[in-house]
Structure formats: structure tokens, C-alpha cells
Amino acid sequence: MGIGWRPEISGFVAGLPGLRFAEVVAESVHAHGDLPDGLPALLDRGVAVVPHGVRLSLGGAEPVDPARVTHLAAVASRLSAPLASEHIAFVRAAGVEAGHLLPIPRSREAIDAVVANVARTTAELPVPLALEPIASLFDWPDDELTEADFLTEILDRTGALLLLDVANVYANARNRGEDPLDLLDKLPLDRVAYVHVAGGAEHQGLYHDTHTDAVPQAVLGLVTELCARHRPPALMLERDGDYPPADELTAELDAIAAAAGYPAITA
Amino acid sequence: MTSPIEGGREGDHPGQPGGAPRSLATRQAELVEALTGGKPVPYGFDAFKVDAARVALLRKRAGEVARQWPMLAAGFGDRWTASFSAWAATRPTQGSLRDGWDFARHLRSKGELPAIAGAELAEREARWSYAGSAAPRARRVPAVRSAAGAVVVQVAGRIRVIRRRGWAALRRS
Amino acid sequence: MQDTWGIPGPAFIVGYIVALIVVVILAVAHRKVLFRGDRSARVDDLGPQQLAYLNGGDRLAVYSSIGGLRAAGALGTAGSALVQTGPIPVGVTPLDSAIHHAASGQIRTRDLTGDQWVRSALDDLRTGLERRGLAVSPEALKQARLWAWAAGALALIGVFRLIAGIQNNKPVGFLVVAVVVVAFFTWRLARTRRIATDAARARMRELRERHGYLSPAQSPAYATYGATGAALGVALFGAAALYDMDPAFAAEAEIQRAAAANGFTSGSGSSCGSSSSCGSSSSCGGGSSCGGGGGCGGGGGCGG
Numbered sequence: 001m002g003i004g005w006r007p008e009i010s011g012f013v014a015g016l017p018g019l020r021f022a023e024v025v026a027e028s029v030h031a032h033g034d035l036p037d038g039l040p041a042l043l044d045r046g047v048a049v050v051p052h053g054v055r056l057s058l059g060g061a062e063p064v065d066p067a068r069v070t071h072l073a074a075v076a077s078r079l080s081a082p083l084a085s086e087h088i089a090f091v092r093a094a095g096v097e098a099g100h101l102l103p104i105p106r107s108r109e110a111i112d113a114v115v116a117n118v119a120r121t122t123a124e125l126p127v128p129l130a131l132e133p134i135a136s137l138f139d140w141p142d143d144e145l146t147e148a149d150f151l152t153e154i155l156d157r158t159g160a161l162l163l164l165d166v167a168n169v170y171a172n173a174r175n176r177g178e179d180p181l182d183l184l185d186k187l188p189l190d191r192v193a194y195v196h197v198a199g200g201a202e203h204q205g206l207y208h209d210t211h212t213d214a215v216p217q218a219v220l221g222l223v224t225e226l227c228a229r230h231r232p233p234a235l236m237l238e239r240d241g242d243y244p245p246a247d248e249l250t251a252e253l254d255a256i257a258a259a260a261g262y263p264a265i266t267a
Numbered sequence: 268m269t270s271p272i273e274g275g276r277e278g279d280h281p282g283q284p285g286g287a288p289r290s291l292a293t294r295q296a297e298l299v300e301a302l303t304g305g306k307p308v309p310y311g312f313d314a315f316k317v318d319a320a321r322v323a324l325l326r327k328r329a330g331e332v333a334r335q336w337p338m339l340a341a342g343f344g345d346r347w348t349a350s351f352s353a354w355a356a357t358r359p360t361q362g363s364l365r366d367g368w369d370f371a372r373h374l375r376s377k378g379e380l381p382a383i384a385g386a387e388l389a390e391r392e393a394r395w396s397y398a399g400s401a402a403p404r405a406r407r408v409p410a411v412r413s414a415a416g417a418v419v420v421q422v423a424g425r426i427r428v429i430r431r432r433g434w435a436a437l438r439r440s
Numbered sequence: 441m442q443d444t445w446g447i448p449g450p451a452f453i454v455g456y457i458v459a460l461i462v463v464v465i466l467a468v469a470h471r472k473v474l475f476r477g478d479r480s481a482r483v484d485d486l487g488p489q490q491l492a493y494l495n496g497g498d499r500l501a502v503y504s505s506i507g508g509l510r511a512a513g514a515l516g517t518a519g520s521a522l523v524q525t526g527p528i529p530v531g532v533t534p535l536d537s538a539i540h541h542a543a544s545g546q547i548r549t550r551d552l553t554g555d556q557w558v559r560s561a562l563d564d565l566r567t568g569l570e571r572r573g574l575a576v577s578p579e580a581l582k583q584a585r586l587w588a589w590a591a592g593a594l595a596l597i598g599v600f601r602l603i604a605g606i607q608n609n610k611p612v613g614f615l616v617v618a619v620v621v622v623a624f625f626t627w628r629l630a631r632t633r634r635i636a637t638d639a640a641r642a643r644m645r646e647l648r649e650r651h652g653y654l655s656p657a658q659s660p661a662y663a664t665y666g667a668t669g670a671a672l673g674v675a676l677f678g679a680a681a682l683y684d685m686d687p688a689f690a691a692e693a694e695i696q697r698a699a700a701a702n703g704f705t706s707g708s709g710s711s712c713g714s715s716s717s718c719g720s721s722s723s724c725g726g727g728s729s730c731g732g733g734g735g736c737g738g739g740g741g742c743g744g
Binding site for chain 1: 651652653654655657658659660661663664665666669
């Protein structure tokens with residue numbers, strides 16, 4: 001059971017007695033020079049810290065920038081991380097930054113692009129790579145495969161692990177009008193390296209995976225369903241902003257742990 | 268990355284009139300432009316949903332810029348997200364520091380920069396030289412800058428605010 | 441031509457400088473003794489406002505209290521005056537109560553130290569710290585300032601010699617410089633101001649390390665750390681923490697940003713926050729903000 005480490009709550013994270021692992025945004029860690037304040041203390045404690053890339057754009061048609069791959073590899077070594085993770089998404093095209101993770105079409109062409117980029121990345125990474133499928137408000141018009149088939153094929157061809165974000169599963173299912181359990185049933189759950197749990201909110205009939213809201217009960221329910229099928233090695237709360245009072249964060253962590261059947265890390 | 272056409276489907280939306288195969292790269296670029304540059308939503312996408320995504324993106328961007336430019340955001344209060352989004356809707360992001368900087372300069376040129384944001388902009392102008400086209404670079408020479416009634420002097424990296432918001436007090440920061 | 445006062449020019453200058461050096465050394469040594477404070481004193485059980493006082497005097501203690509009250513929703517601004525926006529939280533210090541009470545009548549921040557109740561709370565705070573050897577007592581300060589008299593006497597001698605020398609048409613260039621230097625030291629010694637003892641300063645440094653997560657550079661989530669966290673952040677890192685926490689409130693309340701001896705020379709977030717997109721970052725791959733912590737963080741659809 002872990003949490004996404006952020007400088008804004010570094011004091012809170014440092015105070016979690018049962019913390020065993022944390023995830024840090026890879027781009028916020030320098031390959032050389034000082035680590036962000038508070039991170040060295042975590043590493044000294046023996047907490048496993050996993051770098052989570054957000055800007056590599058592995059789903060982009062353009063080849064991934066070698067400098068970014070090198071950076072991710074360097075950070076992974078620096079943190080002595082057991083693995084690294086990134087997303088099945090793209091963030092830039094034709095030199096324009098989108099500023100966010102965007103979905104790729106579930107087509108053969110896109111699969112080829114992702115697989116090629118992942119290959120370029122894993123060639124340099126000293127540790128295994130886990131891929132996270134993202135939540136998206138919209139789909140591409142020429143999707144050929146279902147999400148389950150799409151993800152399975154990518155994982156098979158790349159040999160990468162799966163970073164399952166339960167909130168994303170919920171968001172996508174809800175926005176498409178599908179059953180999230182369907183997807184859970186079809187995914188290769190034995191490839192799950194760890195799990196994200198995050199909050200979101202509804203705007204204008206669409207569920208937004210904001211990471212700045214509380215985790216809804218439905219998502220916690222999905223966590224339980226997931227663990228009933230195959231308990232993942234680790235789960236973590238992912239929160240990016242609008243941090244609530246410490247009590248609420250604690251309660252949320254405990255709720256996730258309870259839903260997953262893991263011991264609480266807050267006491 | 269293009270792959271050979273399979274059954275005429277690659278890059279072709281079924282039903283799209285007269286479509287020549289367009290690569291994934293092109294179509295990704297089109298989507299990004301629709302989301303960040305105000306271009307029309309590409310054919311076949313659900314326009315409502317893409318627009319919801321576009322708005323959410325702007326909201327997220329506004330939040331990030333507010334973190335880098337707290338006084339600028341505070342000057343707008345509740346209207347921050349709306350005001351920034353309106354300006355940023357057709358301008359793809361250059362990173363939150365530059366976004367905020369460009370926005371602040373835009374406001375200053377129209378005389379609409381909030382008073383409490385003046386010192387913040389003036390200080391950054393004095394510390395770094397930013398031409399708008401590349402990342403800001405630290406200045407080596409002393410500089411004096413002003414914005415919205417605040418005047419800032421920078422010498423060897425140290426800042427002195429001469430006038431802030433109409434106050435005549437001298438302060439050393 | 442006769443030497444002024446019978447002492448040759450160069451010899452006098454040398455003697456003068458030596459005298460100055462002796463005075464300075466003695467003054468520094470004496471000050472070290474005076475300001476040493478109680479080595480064994482502990483700061484762990486001090487409240488945020490006491491720590492704030494040690495870091496930045498009355499003003500920072502007031503700011504720390506304001507920070508805590510603001511975070512607890514008890515204070516706000518109307519125009520440029522402080523007002524109550526909520527009831528006084530439980531378990532607050534006398535200084536908190538005093539400030540909250542003063543705000544009921546809409547008071548400007550800078551006038552707070554003039555309020556009687558606030559004033560007496562601050563005095564109690566200070567004497568408590570003095571007793572524990574953490575704050576420098578007024579008596580010790582007065583003693584330290586005595587050295588200004590010595591330097592002043594030296595300056596006076598120099599001036600007399602200057603006058604005599606001019607009357608005798610002697611070259612006085614070096615002497616002028618020397619007198620200016622002595623005058624400068626006189627001024628600095630007379631303006632000696634010290635709040636925290638050396639022992640206290642060392643402890644504060646340790647505290648700042650331990651609570652580094654509250655530094656404005658980390659953009660701490662004040663809601664998570666609570667009102668105590670907010671007050672502590674202001675105490676350890678200066679008024680900049682208040683601006684970090686609630687910039688609109690801090691600006692309205694006319695909080696003076698430079699209020700902290702060594703906390704932070706911040707000035708409108710020049711500390712570039714926690715993210716590294718400050719124009720020179722390498723690993724962030726040009727352009728896009730890295731959001732070390734915010735917004736970029738992983739996953740999903742569009743951040744609401």
C-alpha cells in the first residue's frame with residue numbers, strides 16, 4: 001500500500017508509519033544533483049520509490065525522444081527503483097504540446113507505434129516498465145479493437161507490465177456506458193505490477209478523472225472486485241492537487257487498504 | 268509511423284468522403300490542434316466530448332499557471348480560470364511559467380494587469396530576460412522594470428521593490 | 441611644520457586603526473558571551489509563535505498567529521483591515537486570542553502591536569523566552585550597545601585630530617577614511633539588535649531542516665498540514681509562507697514580505713516553487729511545465 005509522493009504533502013507522506021512504496025513523477029526528479037526535499041528520507045527508510053513518467057509520449061506516432069528515455073532510466077537507477085512506469089498515451093504532436101495525456105486510437109497502426117516506442121524505452125531501462133492505460137473523455141472514430149484486446153496485445157508484444165488505474169477503468173466505462181467489470185475480467189491481471197486509485201468528479205454528464213477529488217465509493221468497489229479476482233502486489237492513492245486536511249487523506253488511504261484487504265499504513 | 272494500407276482502411280475513416288490515407292502522426296497533430304489551438308474537431312470525433320476535454324485542459328492549465336504566478340491569479344479571484352482560459356484558448360502551452368508570463372504581458376499592454384500582480388511581473392522581468400520565444404534566461408546585468416505601478420530594481424540577483432501598488436514605502440526583499 | 445599634537449601622521453593612523461581593531465574584537469567577544477544563551481535549552485516544546493518571535497521578533501510572531509487563525513478560518517480581510525470571519529478555535533495561545541479579539545474591531549495589521557492586549561501577550565512571550573535563555577534580554581542588549589560609546593569616543597578623537605590637522609594644513613586623506621570607518625562601526629554597534637540567542641538560532645536551524653516540507657519552496661498543502669502547520673511554516677520560513685498560503689489575503693492584510701531574518705528572500709514566488717520549469721531546467725525537456733507535483737501527475741482523463 002502506498003501513495004503518490006508530491007512535494008506539497010511530503011510532510012504527510014513522511015509521517016506514514018506503514019508506508020512501503022511511493023511513486024514519484026519522473027520529470028520532477030533530476031538525474032543529477034539534489035533529489036527533491038523529503039525524498040532522500042523516504043529512500044533511507046527503505047521505501048521503494050517508483051518513477052512515473054508523464055511526458056515520454058509513448059503513444060505518439062513520432063519516435064520517443066531519446067533524452068527523455070535516458071532521463072527516465074537515470075532516475076530509475078538513482079532511486080534504485082524496482083520498476084518504472086509510463087502511459088499508453090501521447091502528449092505532443094508536430095511540435096505542439098498538448099499539456100495532458102491524450103488517448104491513442106485502438107488501431108493496429110497505433111499499436112505498432114506504441115510497441116516501437118516501448119521497445120526503444122525498455123532497451124535503455126535497467127528495470128521493467130509498467131504501462132498505464134489512461135482515462136479519456138472521448139474515443140477515436142476508427143477504434144478497431146476493444147480496450148481489453150488492445151491492451152492485451154500491447155502487453156503481449158512489448159512484454160511490459162500493467163499499471164492498472166482503477167479510477168481510469170471506472171471513468172472510461174462510465175463515459176462509454178459500459179460495465180467496468182467486463183474490462184477487469186478480460187485484462188491479464190497477472191501482469192499487474194501495481195494499481196492506482198484516484199478521485200474524480202462529474203461535469204456535464206461526463207466523469208472526469210481529476211486526481212483532485214475524493215475517491216468515489218464506486219471506485220473503491222472496483223478495487224474490491226479487482227482484489228477478488230487477483231490481488232495486485234501493491235496499490236496506491238494518486239492525488240495531484242487540492243489536498244484535503246490530513247484526516248481525510250488518512251481516511252482515504254485506510255479505505256483503499258480496507259477495500260483491497262491490505263493492512264492500513266496510517267498507524 | 269505509417270503502415271501499409273490494409274484493405275483501404277489505414278488512416279481512412281469509414282465513410283469519410285474522398286479520404287486519402289493520413290498517417291497517425293498527422294491525425295494526432297490534428298487532434299492536438301483542435302484541443303489547444305482552437306482548430307475544428309477532426310472528422311468522426313464526438314464534438315461535445317472533445318470540447319469537454321478542451322475545457323478541462325484549459326482549467327488544468329489555469330491551475331498550473333496560478334501556482335507559478337500566485338499574485339496574478341489572486342488578482343482575478345474567482346474569475347481567474349475564465350479569464351485565463353479565454354486568452355489561452357488558441358495558444359498552446361509553452362509551460363506554465365511562460366504561459367503566465369505571456370498572459371501578464373498581454374494584460375499589461377492593455378493596461379489591465381491587476382495591481383497586486385504588478386510587483387510579481389516586474390520582479391520576474393527584472394530577474395530574467397524573456398523574449399517570448401524561448402525559455403527565460405537569468406540576467407547578468409542590473410535592471411529596472413515596472414508593471415502596474417510597481418517598480419523593481421535588480422542588482423546582482425538581489426531584488427528591491429521600490430514601489431508596490433502605490434505604496435511609497437521602500438522595502439528590501 | 442609641526443606634527444599635530446606632537447604625533448606624526450602615519451604613527452597616529454596606525455595607532456588609530458589598531459585601537460579600532462581592538463575595540464571591535466573586544467566588542468565581538470563580549471557579544472558572543474552576552475548572546476550565547478542557554479546551550480541546553482530545548483525548542484521542541486515551543487509553540488509556533490514563540491519560534492516566530494525568535495526568528496523575526498514581534499512582527500513575525502504576529503504573522504504566525506495570523507497565519508494559524510487564517511488557516512482555521514477565523515480571520516479575513518475587509519478592505520485593508522483584518523476582520524473576524526469565524527469563532528476563535530480551541531486551544532489557542534493568548535496571542536491568538538488577543539489578535540482575534542482585536543480583529544473584531546477591524547484593525548490594520550500594522551496597528552496590531554499597538555493593541556494593549558496584543559502588546560501584553562507579546563511581552564509575556566518574550567519574557568518567557570528570555571527566562572529560558574532563548575531570547576536576548578534587554579539588559580544584555582544594552583550592554584552590547586555600550587561598545588558603541590567606545591567606538592564613538594574613538595570617532596571623536598579622530599574628528600578632533602582631523603580639525604587640528606586641517607588647521608595645520610596637514611594631509612588628512614587617510615584620516616578621513618579612518619574616521620568614516622570608525623563612524624560606521626559606531627553606528628552598527630549602536631544599532632545592535634538581537635532577538636534570538638546563539639543557542640536558539642542553532643536549534644531553529646535544526647527545526648527548519650526537520651520541517652523542510654513547510655518551506656514555501658515545496659508549495660506545501662496548508663490544508664493538509666492544518667492551522668498549526670500554517671503557523672509553524674510562517675514561524676520558520678517567514679512572511680513568505682503567508683504569501684504562499686493565501687496570496688490575496690496576505691496582500692490585502694499588508695503583510696510585509698521581508699519579515700524574517702533568514703527565512704526566505706522570496707519576493708513574489710521567485711523561488712520558482714517546487715517545479716523546475718524555471719527557465720534553466722534540464723531534465724524537463726524544454727517548454728512544458730514539469731509540474732513537480734501538480735497537474736502533471738500521472739493518469740487519466742482531463743484534470744478537472
